[in-house]
Amino acid sequence: MVRLNVNGKEHVLEEVDASTPLLWVLRDHLGLVGTKFGCGGGYCGACTVQLNGRPIRSCTTPSSAAEGQAIRTIESLAADGILHPLQAAWIEHDVPQCGYCQAGQLMSAAALLARNSSPSDADIDSAMRGNLCRCGTYQRIRAAIHSAAEKLGGAA
Amino acid sequence: MKAAERLARDPNLKAVVREVEASLDAARRQDVSRRTFLKLTGLAGGGLTLAFYLGSPSVAQSQEATGEFAPNAFLTISSDGSILIYNKNPEVGQGIKTAFPMIVAEELDANWNHVRVEQSPIDEAVYGRQAAGGSRSIPSSWDQLREAGAAARAMLVSAASEMWGVPVDECSTANSIVTHDATGRQLTYGELAESAASLPVPDPGSLMLKARDDYRLIGKRITGVDNEKIVTGQPLFGIDTTLPGMVYASYSKCPATGGRVRDANFDEIRSLPGVQDAFALEGNDTVTELMPGVAIVGDSTWATQSARTSLRVDWDESEASTDSWSGLVEQAQGLSLQTGSETIRDFGNVEEAFEGADQTLEAFYSYPFVSHAPLEPQNCTAWYRDGGIEIWAPSQTPQRAIQNVANVLSIPEERVTLHQTRIGGGFGRRLLNDYVCEVAAIAREVGVPVKLQWSREDDMAHDFYRPGGFHALKASLDGTGRLSGWEDHFITFTHDGRSPVSGGETRGGEFPEGLLDNFRLTQSMLTLATPTGPWRAPRSNAIAFAVQSFYHELAVAAGRDHLEMLLEIMGEPRWLEEGNVGVLNTGRAAEVIKLAAAQAGWGQPLPPGRGLGLAFYFSHAGHFAEVADVSVDGNRRLSVHKVTVAGDVGPIVNLSGAENQCQGAVMDGLSTMLGLEITMENGRVQQSNFHQYPLMRINNAPVVDVHFIESDFPPTGLGEPALPPLAPAICNAIYAATGHRVRTLPLSKDGFSV
């Protein structure tokens, strides 16, 4: 059995073994398929979610390790139907190609902006290097993070 | 031997090569002659629905006669003004789902904000070719899409002119509105849709298409139509498919291609938590369809994946691959000392050129096997019931997938229904449908909806790899420092001793063929049992590295400027085969070379350890030149500061998508050349996951500066041709920075790191 708080909602999953990686509980048991599977080994970042605001690889995190903590997935990045500035910037910069890595990219980027409101290129590189993009959208990811940071700064 | 023969007689491998290699120009001409437009009436909601049919006209006519016409693509303008456009081809990240509708919307003069896009069903008889590969989508559909939009626009204008009692040529359109210019009266497309639907469809020959200067949408930066869904994490991809009562499956095949299941610990596996069943499948001995393996079915992905760690299979490897990459490299090195056993091209007299030369140069270039490694591991969902099957597939060749499944299940193709999903990257991997066949066979056993999920390790072990290869090159310079003779002995692979493996062919026409008098290309082939297939810009992705690096070696040997010597060999502007977009046009080549050089600041003085490298390549109907700006330190640490890309693929449809493809091609090319390599020993691929196949990360991503020459030639695709020049541009820049010539990829072999 596991008890998880996902996107502000409590879930008690009787049938799930607590050793199951968080990724598969989210996808198969909770139907939150926005979080993606890419490698299962912590290498690609497609499965990135936030645990208490920190980006983690859900494919290598047993769900037991996430119990009692705030799990946030891509499905809750837009609050009340309003896109997060990063999501808006992703659309404005037309970041995605295949789009498969982008949920993980956004969850890493959102965690970065939450602790650093005006990241440098080097900050972006170090925060985002855990997220592979096989299609090579890195240049746009950088540009979109900068532009979201500017918007957030402007609003503050 | 058996393992190689199996691949040699595989029908899908050859078909897929035809799929991506078929002449672009032929595709274009053929499809243009087949255009048919029909109006559909009586649909719910009213409005104007215009079908445009890209398949056989006889099918269209017979369907029309029976009143069952099903369009391959259509647009519907509803009375509320919304516009629905169907996109027929798979979206794999190349942006076609946005580009196709843009072309229609342009000629329609639609307000893009009113446009909604949906993927069409899969049906070859009705829809014609539906595939993503070979950069062919745009060239083969450009004219029809424009005419479809123009036909609908003409009907809307006619409807307005009738209502107002004014001539059509007094009316203009913009933003989904028809305006009577003299009086300023306006009607929206939504208001006109109903009456437009009662008018006859104009003859395509009578349509006035826009001049390029009048484009409002084409050539602009338009964000992808699925982007909002992508950034909010909505279900879109194959892996996101969820059906009521669905179970999950894994499928384990022999790590050496072709091994059979003798036995396995089925009982133990069946007793594991969450596992419902475990069984062996015999398969049809076709690597592109279904090979033997063990299926585990369970109530979650994790149940099947964790059960696999306990799976013990006794493999019979008597007919499996025993390939060894190190052994193949040794054989190739031996062969490189002689001329190839087969002559592919022989123009002029290379021997004479070499004898009379001022200088001759020889070099041996090699590159490894690589994997496609799309980020979404192979997966597919299927539901077998009542002798038929319904499939949700991330496939680049959905129509072929239907044939494959029908073949594997021995059921008629009509009993196979396939829904296309968005695809998390393809690069050519998903031209082949082995994973679709696997889930189909599993689905028949379980009888409920089932999702097959490959692990990353499955994906890396069972790819159709870009084959490695070797080029033993020799060339001569005459007294004026001009290239006077060129010989390439290409060492590639074969499954049957007769023809090269898929992705390892030479088709002729590769640089510098056609640009000098004395040219010879010979070929030798080593036997291979490892599956291969098309990988982004097949053939060119590897050959460009060898020939464009070697041409730079010649410039260095001649003491000449590389840019000048590259322009020299292009010579007078001419099309090597007039009218064929699949053949080099030296004028277009020279223009992109000059543009890339100018934008990159070619010729500027640079500090020690820093250099610019130039390369040009023509492939998949695209002319591309690239200049890399790199630094290399004393420990061979490489920094790529910037890559300047100049390309000519005719008019650009979506500037944002086009730039994204070029940026992606540069990243892909760089990532691959830096450290990616697939090696086999005892038939087994030795890399298992991204820690051993280190794709480039954001901290090493250079700035990519893209420039297009939007010539008036017919538009051609962009998924592939920006990739080939990247590797030689980087290697030539490394030479400029260090004096070290790279002749073997990946760069990590030469001690380079990033």
Ligand code: FES
């Ligand atoms: S799927 Fe978790 S890091 Fe790749």
Ligand code: FES
């Ligand atoms: S957009 Fe395809 S993997 Fe990033």
